[in-house]
Amino acid sequence: MNATMWVDGREVELSGENNILEVVRKAGVDLPTFCYHSELSVYGACRMCLVEDERGHLLAACATPPEPGLKIRTNSKRLLHHRRLILELILANHNRDCTTCEKCGECRLQELANRLGVTQVRFRQKKQAEPVDVGPALVHDPSKCILCGDCVRMCEEVQGVGVLGFAYRGSRLAVLPAFGKKMSEVECVNCGQCASVCPTGALVVKSDVERVWAALSDPTKKVVAQVAPAVRVSFSEAFGLPPGTVGAGQVVAALKRLGFARVYDTCFTADLTVREECHEFLERLNSGTKLPQFTSCCPAWVKFAEQYYPEYLPHISTCRSPQAMFGAVAKAYLPEELGVKPENLYVVSIMPCTAKKFEAGRRELARAGIPEIDAVLTTQELVRMVRQASLDFTQLEPEAFDLPFGLASGAGVIFGVTGGVAEAVLRTAAWALDGKTPELEFRAVRGLASCKEAVILLGGREIRVAVVHGLAAARRLLETLRAGEGKYDLVEVMACPGGCVGGGGQPLPNDTDHRAARAAGLYSLDRQRELRRADENPLVEKLYREHLGAPGSEEAKRLLHTHYSPRRRISGEEVAVAPGAAAKTKIRVCVGTSCYLKGSYDVLQAFHRAIAASGRAEEFDLGATFCLENCPGGPSVQVNDKVLGQMTPEKAAELVRSLSETKEQV
Amino acid sequence: MFDDNITSGRRFAAVNEIVEKHGRRPEHLVAILQEVQEVYRYLPEEVLTYVATSLGLSPAKVFGVATFYENFSLEPKGKYVIRVCDGTACHVRGSALIQAAVRERLGLKEGQKTTSDLLFTLETVACLGACALAPVVTINGDVHGQATPEKIVALIDELAKGERKS
Ligand code: SF4
Ligand code: SF4
Ligand code: SF4
Ligand code: FES
Ligand code: FES
Numbered sequence: 066m067n068a069t070m071w072v073d074g075r076e077v078e079l080s081g082e083n084n085i086l087e088v089v090r091k092a093g094v095d096l097p098t099f100c101y102h103s104e105l106s107v108y109g110a111c112r113m114c115l116v117e118d119e120r121g122h123l124l125a126a127c128a129t130p131p132e133p134g135l136k137i138r139t140n141s142k143r144l145l146h147h148r149r150l151i152l153e154l155i156l157a158n159h160n161r162d163c164t165t166c167e168k169c170g171e172c173r174l175q176e177l178a179n180r181l182g183v184t185q186v187r188f189r190q191k192k193q194a195e196p197v198d199v200g201p202a203l204v205h206d207p208s209k210c211i212l213c214g215d216c217v218r219m220c221e222e223v224q225g226v227g228v229l230g231f232a233y234r235g236s237r238l239a240v241l242p243a244f245g246k247k248m249s250e251v252e253c254v255n256c257g258q259c260a261s262v263c264p265t266g267a268l269v270v271k272s273d274v275e276r277v278w279a280a281l282s283d284p285t286k287k288v289v290a291q292v293a294p295a296v297r298v299s300f301s302e303a304f305g306l307p308p309g310t311v312g313a314g315q316v317v318a319a320l321k322r323l324g325f326a327r328v329y330d331t332c333f334t335a336d337l338t339v340r341e342e343c344h345e346f347l348e349r350l351n352s353g354t355k356l357p358q359f360t361s362c363c364p365a366w367v368k369f370a371e372q373y374y375p376e377y378l379p380h381i382s383t384c385r386s387p388q389a390m391f392g393a394v395a396k397a398y399l400p401e402e403l404g405v406k407p408e409n410l411y412v413v414s415i416m417p418c419t420a421k422k423f424e425a426g427r428r429e430l431a432r433a434g435i436p437e438i439d440a441v442l443t444t445q446e447l448v449r450m451v452r453q454a455s456l457d458f459t460q461l462e463p464e465a466f467d468l469p470f471g472l473a474s475g476a477g478v479i480f481g482v483t484g485g486v487a488e489a490v491l492r493t494a495a496w497a498l499d500g501k502t503p504e505l506e507f508r509a510v511r512g513l514a515s516c517k518e519a520v521i522l523l524g525g526r527e528i529r530v531a532v533v534h535g536l537a538a539a540r541r542l543l544e545t546l547r548a549g550e551g552k553y554d555l556v557e558v559m560a561c562p563g564g565c566v567g568g569g570g571q572p573l574p575n576d577t578d579h580r581a582a583r584a585a586g587l588y589s590l591d592r593q594r595e596l597r598r599a600d601e602n603p604l605v606e607k608l609y610r611e612h613l614g615a616p617g618s619e620e621a622k623r624l625l626h627t628h629y630s631p632r633r634r635i636s637g638e639e640v641a642v643a644p645g646a647a648a649k650t651k652i653r654v655c656v657g658t659s660c661y662l663k664g665s666y667d668v669l670q671a672f673h674r675a676i677a678a679s680g681r682a683e684e685f686d687l688g689a690t691f692c693l694e695n696c697p698g699g700p701s702v703q704v705n706d707k708v709l710g711q712m713t714p715e716k717a718a719e720l721v722r723s724l725s726e727t728k729e730q731v
Numbered sequence: 732m733f734d735d736n737i738t739s740g741r742r743f744a745a746v747n748e749i750v751e752k753h754g755r756r757p758e759h760l761v762a763i764l765q766e767v768q769e770v771y772r773y774l775p776e777e778v779l780t781y782v783a784t785s786l787g788l789s790p791a792k793v794f795g796v797a798t799f800y801e802n803f804s805l806e807p808k809g810k811y812v813i814r815v816c817d818g819t820a821c822h823v824r825g826s827a828l829i830q831a832a833v834r835e836r837l838g839l840k841e842g843q844k845t846t847s848d849l850l851f852t853l854e855t856v857a858c859l860g861a862c863a864l865a866p867v868v869t870i871n872g873d874v875h876g877q878a879t880p881e882k883i884v885a886l887i888d889e890l891a892k893g894e895r896k897s
Contacts, residue, residue, distance in 0.1 A: 227789030232798045243783075243790035244776050244805075251790070635790055638777040642740045658784050666747055673740045689743065691780055 068133030073140065079131055086114055086126040094139050097148060097177050099264050100213040101127040104562065104577060105222055108214050112151055113177070117141055145181065152178050157188035159265075160195070160208035167204070168266030171573055174211060200248045201426060202255035202271055202419035202569075210240050210267035216259035223562060225537030226369070228253045240267075243635065252372055252634035254536070256365040256560045257419030257443075257569015270419055270570050273440045274450055280411045280439065281324040287405040288413060289327040290320050291391045291470070294335065294481030295417035295565040296444050298586030299579075303448040303572045304458045308579040309586035314463020316415070319451050321464060325413070327403070330466040332473030334390040335480040335489070337608070338362065339599035341625050342384045342486075343493040344616035346555060350528075355380050357531070357546075357553040360486045362386040364424035365560035367629060369536050374543050375631035375659060375696035383626040387480060388414050388421055389430050391470065392437030393624040398612065402469070414441045417481070417568030420560065429627045443570020469604050475591030476599040482584040483534040483564035484510035484517060487557040491521060491530070492598045498524030505597055511588070513563060513581060516542060518553075532557045534564050633657065633692030640689040642669065643676055648686035650724055653703040654712075657692030665700035671714030672702075675721035685721070745770045746778055750785045757786045760796055764803060773804040809845045809852035811890055813883070814869045818858030821866040829866060830855060832880030836887055850894060851887065 068079045072092040082088045084107070089096050099111035109128030116126045116137045123144075124137070138144070156178065163169050197206040214231065217240060221227045228251055232241045242251045260268040280286050297313035306312070317328045342360070349355050361367060361382040370377055385393065392412055400407045414421060424430065425438035442450070451458055465471065476492055479485030488507045495503030509519035510530060515538040519530045531553045533539045539558045545551040561567045563580030566587065571579075596602060613621045639653065654660075654669040669689055676685045695701040698710030704720070749766045753759040763782060768774055774797050783793040797803045815821075815830045833839075833853050837846050845852040861867045864876025868883055870890075875883065 221789070227791055230789070230791035230795040232791075232795050234799050241791070241794075243780075243794040635780060638780045640739075640743055640775075640777045640781060642743050643738060656781055656784060658787075661784055670744065673744075677740075687740070689777075689781065691777075691784065 070131055070133065071136040073138055079133060082131050084127055085116060085124065085129045085131050085135075085137065088131045089116065089126055089137075089139055096126055096139060097181070098127060099173065099177075099211060100215060102215060102219075102262055102576070105215065105218040105262070108218065111211070111213050113148055115144055115147055117144055123147070148177075149181055149183055152181060152183050153186045153188060155211050156183065156186045157190055158192050159211065160192050160206075161190075162194065166209070166266040167269040167272065168209075172266060173264030198247045198249075199271060200253070200255070201423040202257060203248060203253075203260055204269050204271050205248055206267055206269075207239055207241065208267075209265045211265055212238060212240060213264060214240065215262040215264065216240065216268055219258050219262050223535045223537055224254070224256060224258055224560065225535075225540040226252055226254060229259065246636070250636040254365040254368045254372075254560065255420040255423040255569075256536070258561060259569075260419070261567075261569050261571070261573065261575040270443050270445055271422065272446055272449075273422070273442055274446050274453075277413055277440050277442060277450070280413070283411075285409050286411045287326045287403055287409055288324065288411045289329065289395065289399065289403075290325045290413045290415055291329045291331045291334070291388070291395070292316055292320070292415045292466075293331040293388065293417055293421075293565065294478050294587060295568060295571070295583065296415050296447070298481070298566065298583040298590075299417065299444055299571045300448065301458070302579070303445075306459070307582065309582035309584075311586055311590055313590075314465070315458060315461045316447075317466055318461040318464040319447075319456055319458060320415070322456055322461070323450055323454055327399075327467040328464075329391065329395075329470035330473050330477075331387050331391055331414070332477035332480065333466075333470045333602070333604065334394065335362075335387040335477035336474050336599035336602045336605045337390050337394070337625065338384050338387050338480075339476055339489045339493050340605060340609075340616045341390075341621060342382050343490050343497065343599075345382055345384065346490060346494060347497060348617070350526075350554065357529075357556045358382055360490075360555075360557045360559075361627075362480065362486055363420070363559045363561075363565075364418075364427075365420035366536065366539065366558040368420070368423070368632065369539065369560065371629055371632035372634050373540070373658075374547075377543065377546075378629045378631070378697070381629060383628060385430065385625055385627045386421075386424065387477075388416065388438065388441075389424065389627070390625050392425075392430070394470065394608070396432070396437045397624060411439045412437065414438050415444070415447050416441055417444050417565045417571045418561070419443060419569040421570075429629075443568075444572055445570050448572060469607070472602060472604045474599050474602045475594035475597035477602070478590050478594065479587050481565040482511075482587050483559050484512070484532045484557065485564065485587070486559075487530055487532050487555060489599060490555065491523070491528070493600045494528075495521075495523050496598055496600060510557070513577065513584075515562075528555065529553045530555045530557075534559045535562045536560050631659075631692070631694045631696040633694055635691055638691050642689055643673060643682065643685065643687040645676075645683040645685045645687075647683045649684045651686045651688075651703075651705050653688050653690040653693070655691070655693045655695075655699060655701040655703075656689045657696070657699075659692070659696035660699035660701055663700045665712070667714050668700050668702065668712045668717050671717040672721060675718040679721055679725040681725050684725075742770050743778075746781065747785075750782060755785055755787075757788050760786065760788070760793065761800070764793075764797055768803060771807075773807045775807075776805070779805075807845060807849055809850050810894075811850060811871055811887075812852045812854065813887070814854045814856050814859070816857075816859045816861075816865070816867040816869075817855045818862065818865075820862035821858075824866045826855075826866040829868060829878055829880050829883055832884055833887065836884045850891065 069076045077092045097113045100108045109125045114126040115123045116139050119136045195208040217229045301310040301312040320328045359381045422441040425441050476489035487510050510532045517532040521528045566583035567580035693701040695708050700712045702709050702712045783790040868875045868878040
C-alpha cells in the first residue's frame with residue numbers, strides 16, 4: 066500500500082500528486098481556487114485554497130507538497146471565515162456589475178461568492194467602472210481584475226509572448242500591458258488563452274453577437290455561416306453534455322433556426338487547404354527550397370512569426386487558412402449560386418478561436434479593401450445567441466451542412482486538433498508520392514506532448530515532421546532552427562494548447578481534460594468517415610474542375626494564397642537622439658530586436674557622428690525606433706518616408722555626406 | 732549624474748554603454764534601470780523599450796519592475812526636486828500647508844508633479860527620518876528644517892530667478 070494522507074478524517078492514498086490540492090480534489094473536495102491551474106506554474110497568491118493542519122497552521126494547498134501521514138482539514142469554521150473574508154476584500158476592490166457583465170453566469174468570482182454564502186461586503190467599495198480596452202479579439206477591463214496573475218503566467222509560460230505583467234504596487238497594483246497601452250498596441254497575438262484562464266470578466270472575448278443579429282434581421286442580406294471543425298465537439302458542453310460529444314448536426318440546425326440561409330462546413334475548405342498546401346510542399350521538397358514548410362492556418366502563430374521570426378516568413382505556407390479560403394470561395398461563387406448581389410452576401414464564421422477575428426480584418430485578405438469574412442463568432446458567442454433565442458439545443462433535430470461547401474473528408478475534420486494539419490497533408494502527400502493507399506493514421510504526430518517529431522518514409526525519402534502547440538513550444542523549436550540545429554521538412558504550429566479544440570473562444574472550462582476529450586471527438590469523427598484523404602473529396606475536385614483549375618494554378622493563387630510581412634511589436638516608441646532645430650531630413654534607425662542583433666546600434670552611432678561632423682546638424686532629426694517592418698533586410702533605416710535596408714556604419718556616413726551636399730546646392 | 736548640457740545622443744549612447752557594461756544580463760535589470768535613470772533623470776518609455784529589447788525581456792516585464800520600485804520615475808522630473816515630508820511629525824506641524832503653498836507657487840494642477848518648464852518637481856514622502864526638525868523639506872537633497880510655507884516659497888523664487896539669469 067502506498068503512503069497516505071488524511072483529509073477531513075478520511076485516509077487518502079498518495080500516488081504522485083504534486084500538491085495537497087490535488088490530493089484534496091481526489092478526496093472529493095472541490096477546494097475553491099483562483100490562481101491555480103495545473104498547466105501553469107504555482108503562484109500561491111489568492112489564498113482561497115487554504116487548509117489547516119493538526120497544529121492549526123494554515124497551508125496554501127496549491128503550493129504545499131503532500132506529505133505521508135499529514136492530517137489536514139479543509140472545511141473548519143475558521144477556514145470558511147477566511148475564505149469569506151478574502152472574497153469580501155476582493156469584492157470591495159471589484160466593479161460588481163454582475164447583471165451586465167460579459168462573464169455573468171460563468172464567473173468564478175461570482176460562483177464562489179455564491180457558493181460560500183457571501184451576502185454582504187463589510188468594506189468600503191473602492192473600485193468603480195473604468196474605461197475598458199476593446200481590442201480586435203478581446204476586451205480587457207481592469208476594474209474586474211482580481212490580480213490572480215493567471216493571464217500573466219499563461220501568456221508568458223505557455224504562449225511565450227509576455228503581453229501582460231504586474232505593474233505598480235500596493236493599492237495601485239494592476240495587471241497591464243507595457244506602459245498601460247492597449248493590447249492592440251503591443252505584441253498580443255489575440256490567441257485568447259488569457260481569457261480562457263481568467264476567472265472573472267476582466268479578460269473576455271470581444272462579442273460580435275449584436276452585429277450578427279443586425280445582419281440576420283436585415284431583409285436585404287443573405288447571411289451564410291461556416292462552422293470550424295473544433296466547434297462541433299465543444300458546443301454541446303455549454304448545454305450540459307460531456308466534452309467531445311459530436312454535435313455538428315445540432316449546430317447546423319441551431320444556425321438555421323437563428324435565421325442563417327445556408328450553413329457550410331469549414332472542413333470543406335480545410336480539404337481545399339490540404340490540396341494547396343500539399344502541392345506547395347511537394348514543390349518545395351522537389352526543389353529543396355524554403356524547407357521546413359510551416360503551416361499557416363493559425364492566425365495567432367502567423368502574427369507571432371511576423372513579430373518574432375521575420376526571417377522565417379518565406380517558409381510559412383502561402384495558403385490562406387481554411388476560414389479565409391472559405392471567405393474567398395464564398396464571395397467568388399456564392400452570389401451566383403444563391404442568386405444574390407455580392408454586396409448582400411454576409412459571411413459569418415463560427416470559430417473556436419479569437420485570433421480568427423483579427424485574421425478576418427487582415428489587410429492582405431481583403432479584396433478591394435472589403436473583408437471577405439463579415440463577422441467571426443466564437444463558440445462561446447454562438448452559445449450565447451442560441452440562449453438568447455431560447456432554443457432548447459439538446460432537442461434540436463440534427464441537420465446536414467449545405468452543399469456545395471458541405472462535404473469533407475476526415476482529413477479536413479482533424480484540422481481542429483494539434484497534429485491534424487500535418488497528418489492531413491501527409492495523407493495526401495503519401496498518396497501522391499507512393500501512388501497507393503497509404504498508412505492513414507500518423508500516430509506519432511497525435512497527442513498532447515508539446516513537441517512531437519516523426520520521420521516518415523514517403524516516396525522513398527525520409528520526411529522529417531515536427532508538430533508544436535503553444536507558442537512557447539513554437540519559440541523553442543524556432544530557436545533550435547536559428548541555432549542551426551534540428552532539421553525538418555514540415556512543421557505544424559498551432560498557438561493554442563491542444564490546437565483549435567483548445568482555442569481561446571471555446572466554452573469554459575477549457576482545461577487539458579476538456580481539450581483531450583474534444584480531440585478524441587474529432588478523431589472518432591475522422592474514423593467514421595468514408596473519405597479520409599482530402600484528395601478524395603469529390604466536391605473539392607469539382608471546384609477545381611469548374612473554377613480553379615488545379616492546385617497551384619493562377620486562379621488558385623489569386624483566391625487561395627496570401628503573403629506575410631514583418632510586424633512591429635509595440636506602437637509609437639521613438640528615442641530622440643539628435644533632434645535638429647530646423648530639421649529637413651528625418652532619420653530613424655531601427656533598434657528593434659532583429660536589427661539590434663545585426664548591429665544597428667553602431668549604425669546609429671555612425672549617423673550621429675556624421676551628422677555632428679556635417680556642419681548642418683540642425684537640418685537633421687535623428688532618432689531610434691522599434692522595427693520598421695523590414696526585418697530580414699535589416700539593419701533598417703528610415704530616411705524621411707523611405708526605408709533603406711542593409712545599412713552599415715560606412716553607408717550611413719556616406720548617406721549623411723551626400724544629403725548635406727545636395728542641400729548645399731539647393 | 733544628470734547633466735543638463737549633454738545632448739540626447741550622448742544620453743542614448745550612455746544607455747547603451749550601461750546595457751553593455753552589464754553584459755545585457757536580464758538579472759541586472761534593476762541596476763541597469765538605476766543607472767539609466769541617472770542619465771535621463773527619469774525612465775522614458777522608449778528607453779525602457781530599448782532596454783527590454785537589448786536584454787531580451789518583454790516590455791511589460793520591464794515596465795513592471797520600473798513601476799514597482801518607488802525610486803524609479805516614469806515621468807520626467809524637474810531640475811529641482813522638492814520633497815515635502817508628510818510623516819506623522821511633519822504632518823502635525825503643518826506640512827500640508829507647505830505643500831499647498833508650493834503647489835500654488837508652481838501652478839501645479841491636480842495630479843501634476845512637475846512644472847511644464849521641467850524646472851520643479853514636487854513630491855511628498857512618508858518620513859525623511861529628521862522628525863526633530865519637523866516640518867522638513869528637501870530640495871535636491873538639501874535638508875531645510877522647521878520649514879514654513881513662506882520660507883520654501885522664497886527659496887523657490889530664488890532658484891527660479893537664478894535660472895532666468897543663466
Ligand atoms: S467579473 Fe464576475 S463578479 Fe465581477 S461583475 Fe463580472 S460576473 Fe460579477
Ligand atoms: S491573447 Fe494570447 S498573446 Fe494576447 S495577451 Fe492573451 S495570452 Fe497573451
Ligand atoms: S485579468 Fe483575469 S486572469 Fe488576469 S490577473 Fe486579472 S483576474 Fe486574473
Ligand atoms: S489557488 Fe492556492 S493560493 Fe490561489
Ligand atoms: S527589427 Fe524589424 S525592421 Fe528592424
